Amino acid sequence: MSDVGKTESISVSDFHAWPDSHGRFADFGGVYMPETLMPPLEELTRAYLELRGDPAFIAEFEHDLRHYVGRPSPIYHAERLSRKIGGAQILLKREDLNHTGAHKINNTIGQALVARRMGKRRIIAETGAGQHGVATATVCARFGLDCIVYMGAVDIERQKINVYRMKLLGAEVVPVTSGSKTLKDALNEAMRDWVTNVHDTFYIIGTVAGPHPYPMMVRDFNAVVGREARAQMLEQYGRLPDVLTACVGGGSNAIGLFHAFLNDREVAIVGAEAAGDGIDTGRHAASLAAGRKGVLHGNRTYVICDDHGQITETHSISAGLDYPGVGPEHAFLKDSGRARYEGVTDEEALAAFHELARTEGILAALESSHAVAQAMKLARGMAKDRLILCNLSGRGDKDVHTIAAREGIAL
Amino acid sequence: MSNRIDQRFASLRARGRKGLIPFVTAGDPLPQATAAVMHALVEAGADVIELGVPYSDPVADGPTIQHASERAIARGVGLEAILAEVRAFRSRDLDTPVVLMGYLNPIEIRGYARFAREAVAAGVDGVLVVDVPVEEADTLGPLVEAGLRQIFLVAPTTTDARLAAIRARARGFVYYVSFAGITGADRLDLPAVRARVEHIRAGGDVPVAVGFGVRDAASAVAVVEVADAVVIGSALVARLAGCDDAQAAMSAARGFLAPIRAALDAMHS
Numbered sequence: 031m032s033d034v035g036k037t038e039s040i041s042v043s044d045f046h047a048w049p050d051s052h053g054r055f056a057d058f059g060g061v062y063m064p065e066t067l068m069p070p071l072e073e074l075t076r077a078y079l080e081l082r083g084d085p086a087f088i089a090e091f092e093h094d095l096r097h098y099v100g101r102p103s104p105i106y107h108a109e110r111l112s113r114k115i116g117g118a119q120i121l122l123k124r125e126d127l128n129h130t131g132a133h134k135i136n137n138t139i140g141q142a143l144v145a146r147r148m149g150k151r152r153i154i155a156e157t158g159a160g161q162h163g164v165a166t167a168t169v170c171a172r173f174g175l176d177c178i179v180y181m182g183a184v185d186i187e188r189q190k191i192n193v194y195r196m197k198l199l200g201a202e203v204v205p206v207t208s209g210s211k212t213l214k215d216a217l218n219e220a221m222r223d224w225v226t227n228v229h230d231t232f233y234i235i236g237t238v239a240g241p242h243p244y245p246m247m248v249r250d251f252n253a254v255v256g257r258e259a260r261a262q263m264l265e266q267y268g269r270l271p272d273v274l275t276a277c278v279g280g281g282s283n284a285i286g287l288f289h290a291f292l293n294d295r296e297v298a299i300v301g302a303e304a305a306g307d308g309i310d311t312g313r314h315a316a317s318l319a320a321g322r323k324g325v326l327h328g329n330r331t332y333v334i335c336d337d338h339g340q341i342t343e344t345h346s347i348s349a350g351l352d353y354p355g356v357g358p359e360h361a362f363l364k365d366s367g368r369a370r371y372e373g374v375t376d377e378e379a380l381a382a383f384h385e386l387a388r389t390e391g392i393l394a395a396l397e398s399s400h401a402v403a404q405a406m407k408l409a410r411g412m413a414k415d416r417l418i419l420c421n422l423s424g425r426g427d428k429d430v431h432t433i434a435a436r437e438g439i440a441l
Numbered sequence: 442m443s444n445r446i447d448q449r450f451a452s453l454r455a456r457g458r459k460g461l462i463p464f465v466t467a468g469d470p471l472p473q474a475t476a477a478v479m480h481a482l483v484e485a486g487a488d489v490i491e492l493g494v495p496y497s498d499p500v501a502d503g504p505t506i507q508h509a510s511e512r513a514i515a516r517g518v519g520l521e522a523i524l525a526e527v528r529a530f531r532s533r534d535l536d537t538p539v540v541l542m543g544y545l546n547p548i549e550i551r552g553y554a555r556f557a558r559e560a561v562a563a564g565v566d567g568v569l570v571v572d573v574p575v576e577e578a579d580t581l582g583p584l585v586e587a588g589l590r591q592i593f594l595v596a597p598t599t600t601d602a603r604l605a606a607i608r609a610r611a612r613g614f615v616y617y618v619s620f621a622g623i624t625g626a627d628r629l630d631l632p633a634v635r636a637r638v639e640h641i642r643a644g645g646d647v648p649v650a651v652g653f654g655v656r657d658a659a660s661a662v663a664v665v666e667v668a669d670a671v672v673i674g675s676a677l678v679a680r681l682a683g684c685d686d687a688q689a690a691m692s693a694a695r696g697f698l699a700p701i702r703a704a705l706d707a708m709h710s
Contacts, residue, residue, distance in 0.1 A: 051574065062545055062572045064501045066596035066621050069603065208507055212496060221500040226622040228598060325572070326498065326546045338519030339547030340497040 042366050045292035048359065053242020053329075055362035061241045063328045066225050075243040077148050082250060087143065094139045095254060098172065099129045102258045105266060105419070110389040111406075118412035121271065122392070123259050123287060124421040130426030132395065133283045134165035138234055140251030144168040145232035152176045152231045156220040158185055158213030158279075159349035159397070160192025161424060162236030167201035171370050177201040180219045182212040185349055192428055210343045213353050217327055237280025238357030241328030245357050252286030259289045259419060267417060273298045273408055276421035277400040278371060279315065279351035281360045283423035292368060295344055300359065302404035304346035305373030315344035317356040318364050318371040326355040332364070347376040347394035347432065350424075371383060374400040374407075383426065383433065395424035396432065445538035445566045446590050446613040449488055450648045450669060459705045460670025461661070462650055463677050463698055464491040466509035467526060468518030475685035481691035483537050486702025489650075491569070491672060492542030496521060499569045503625035507575070509682065520551050524563040526540065531564030536643035540567040540592060545580070557587035567592050567613050575606045596651075597621050597633070597698075604641065606668055614648040616672065617641060619664065622653065622708040625675030629654035631663050638667045658704035664706060673701065 042048075048055045053075075061071060081087040095101040105126070127411040138155075145153060153175045157163030163179040170177035179196055183205045186193050196203050209215035217240075224233045238245045238252075261341045263270050274291055276284035278301040291297045306314035314320060317332045324333035326341060334354040335341045346352045363369035379396060382403035386392050394402055398421070405420040412418070426433075434441050453460050463482045467475050479490050495510035495518055502510070506679055543561070548556050548570065554564040558569070567590035573580055575593060585591050590613030595604060598621055607615065617638055620628040634651060641649050651664045654674030680697045684690040 061574065061576050063574060064596075065574050065603075065607075066501075066598050066618060068574045069596075070578070070602055184603040208504070209497060209511070218498050218500050221505075222623050224500065226626070228621050242604040244570065322550070325549050327500075328572070330549075333546070335497075335546060335550060338514075338517075338521075339550035340495075340514055340519070341546070342497075344617050349544075 039099070042368070042422040045368060048207065048362065049242065049246055053246065055358050057365070058331050058358035058361040059242060059245055059329045061328060062325050062330070063241045064225065070203035070228050071241055071243070074345065076116035078144055078243050078247050081144060081147060087147065090143055091140055092135060095136065097232045099135050099139065100256065102128065102262070103127050105259060105262045105433065106399050108386070111386060112409065114389055115406055115409045117409035117414065118272070118416035118418050119414070120409055121417060121419045123255060123419060125255060125283065125423045126392070126394065126398065126419060130165050130168050131427065132161045132165065133255060133286055134162045136254055136286065137236065137248050137251040137282060138162070138165040138169045141232070141234040141247070142173050142175065145175065146173055148232065150230060150232035153232055153234055154178045154180065154220050154223050154296060155236060156180045156213065156216035157236065158216065158352060159428065160185070160189040160196065161428070163201070163203070164192055164195050164199070166234050166236070167196040167199035170201065171199045178223070179203050180206050180216040180223070182210070182216050183207050185213065185216070188432070189351055191427065209221065213349070214341060234302070238285050238359060239280045239283045239327055239329060239331070239355055245329065245359055248282055249285045249359060252282050253289045255283070255286035256288060256290030259287060263419065269339060270294055270297050271417040271419035272412070273300060273418045275300045275302060275401050275404045275408065275418060277302045277351060277397050278318065278356060278360060279353045280355070280398065281305065281357035282404065284419050285357060286357055287421040288363070298409065299363070300404060301369055301371040302374045302400040303371050304348060304351035304400060305375045306345040308375055309373050313345040314373065315346045315352050315354065316373045317354060318360060319373045329358045331355050331358045331361045333356060347379060347398065347436070350395070350397040351400065358415065373405045378403040380433070380436070392422070394422055394427035395426045396429045398423045399426070442591055443610060444588065444613065445536065446540070448488065449538050450614060453488060453669065457709055459665045459708065460488040460650065460669050460701055461486055461698070461705055462489045462491055462672040463487050464493055464672055464674030465681065466493040466495055466506060466513055466678055468495060468513030468516060469509040469678070469689055469692055470512070470681050470684045471687060472513070472518050472522060474690050477687045478681065478690050478694050479530045480533065481694040482698055485695040485698035487537065487698060489538045489540060490669065491540045491542045491674070492523065492527070492679040494520065494541050494547055496544040496547060499544060501623055503623040503675060504545060505625045505679050516685040520556065524559055526561040527565055530586050539564065540569055541565055542569040543571065545570050545572050557584045558588065560584070560589060561587045566590060569594070575603065575610060578610055588636070592616055593617055597637060604644065608645045608647065610646045610649040614650050614670065615641065617649055617651045617668070619651055619653045619655070624653055626654060629660060630640045634664055636665045642667070658701045661701050662704050662708060680686040
């Protein structure tokens with residue numbers, strides 16, 4: 031057997047054929063939600079399946095990606111960084127140059143357009159680092175929709191600037207004080223809002239998790255990243271990259287880059303998860319590398335939980351990777367052998383952040399710094415004529431305070 | 442296969458009585474007092490007991506049950522401890538049906554076949570897994586094969602097509618969620634609930650219990666007029682929350698439930 035993917039009894043011939051009509055990626059995904067939300071999820075699935083084939087909707091989406099987001103984002107050859115490492119060439123897909131500074135806007139524009147077509151004018155969202163919250167608040171301002179963002183009280187403290195940015199954009203930010211007061215609890219609270227206001231509310235989930243159709247829909251809206259990158263590689267280098275890498279929390283930027291390449295079996299795929307203080311310390315957020323199969327927030331995937339099935343607190347220096355689950359399609363890619371997922375520690379991510387800043391003049395988000403660290407590790411063991419395409423999913427301005435505090439510097 | 446839930450609803454119907462289903466979070470207020478509280482609830486007139494399995498991420502629950510779950514989890518209460526309490530309850534009560542209510546991940550992690558065996562052996566009669574809709578019902582196949590009743594939720598948003606799919610699988614009873622929202626909220630709209638429950642009952646034989654937003658004798662009587670049973674959760678959990686020993690919890694449970702039982706029985710006199 032070659033590198034053809036296999037999950038238990040299913041061998042995968044076409045990775046673009048998933049999920050199935052029940053929202054399953056073989057063993058993963060599905061719709062594990064309370065009955066009250068099932069009819070609105072059915073309604074959303076119907077509406078989205080119709081819109082994704084509607085040329086007018088696609089044109090509307092592409093128009094905003096071009097004129098509002100600023101796409102296409104370039105592929106940049108990090109030449110000085112590559113030379114310093116002395117191995118493979120590192121290419122960066124510059125999602126940090128998008129409007130609002132990350133890939134998140136690709137998805138929020140798509141979902142806001144779906145909400146508008148469905149006649150829902152009240153938008154809710156959850157956010158961890160605040161990037162998805164800002165991207166949601168941005169498109170709500172752009173389309174004239176009401177916006178309520180749920181955010182863990184701990185994260186509000188960690189990400190004050192993004193909280194203020196959301197308020198400047200007209201959003202209401204609601205602190206969540208239940209559970210661990212972080213991203214997963216913000217998601218729980220957004221679900222509770224949705225179940226209560228289901229008649230007029232659209233929930234813009236920020237990652238490729240949640241119940242069907244979210245993992246598929248969020249992937250589709252971010253898949254522009256990989257489609258662009260694949261064409262740019264052929265145009266600029268006359269070939270596909272040897273390896274793709276991206277950071278994986280929920281996994282939206284990663285699946286966005288990976289998806290267009292899934293059937294190009296000669297392209298290796300490596301996801302970088304947050305190993306925090308190190309996987310063996312237990313203080314990490316590496317669901318795929320160190321979690322187990324379970325059900326969280328509407329889908330079956332890999333989760334971080336204890337022997338009682340209680341979801342446990344995770345740790346990462348990067349709030350955007352600090353999530354105890356992961357999108358079901360990544361679980362599927364892992365089990366099929368099509369992608370592999372490795373842990374990158376806080377220290378490694380910080381070192382990569384500084385290296386990229388000094389050699390290329392780019393401040394990467396701490397999330398994306400995990401991918402840069404992974405690319406640097408991979409490059410060391412590869413020949414100089416090999417190409418690694420790394421998704422630089424967001425810019426690091428939001429993290430300047432975190433980095434300064436970590437290094438004992440008062441700003 | 443005979444099941445205590447079916448027997449209890451048959452007996453209620455035969456006697457023309459309405460069912461009273463209290464919900465308590467297992468392990469709250471005290472991990473070892475759960476069986477004692479269950480006995481107290483039966484003495485005060487409970488027909489079925491719903492035992493909440495605490496979970497870290499209860500998306501359908503309001504603050505009262507969230508906090509009870511957090512307290513129980515902090516004391517290490519999991520399925521193993523809960524099944525031990527059910528076994529203890531069964532050693533003195535062979536008749537009152539027990540339904541475990543919670544979320545899927547604790548069962549998934551324990552393993553479906555293993556949990557099914559253990560739950561039946563402990564004396565559990567049914568499971569209501571909030572995040573398993575009819576689309577994913579096969580997930581609980583091993584539990585149903587072991588003789589447990591899979592209790593489904595029906596919501597105000599449930600379409601007729603969904604209701605038909607749920608009815609086709611429903612055994613024991615169905616749980617009608619009286620409003621779109623979370624447990625413990627104050628949003629009961631009685632005329633709407635009555636209309637929906639009549640619609641659900643018109644289509645089949647399976648008994649209908651109504652829960653969410655029922656907090657006292659008056660609201661219990663009002664919703665149960667057209668239903669077979671009423672579920673009371675958050676108000677009872679809140680009452681138990683302050684108790685610091687088993688005696689206090691038992692007496693609070695009796696004090697809460699007895700007047701509601703009396704009010705339901707008075708409907709027929």
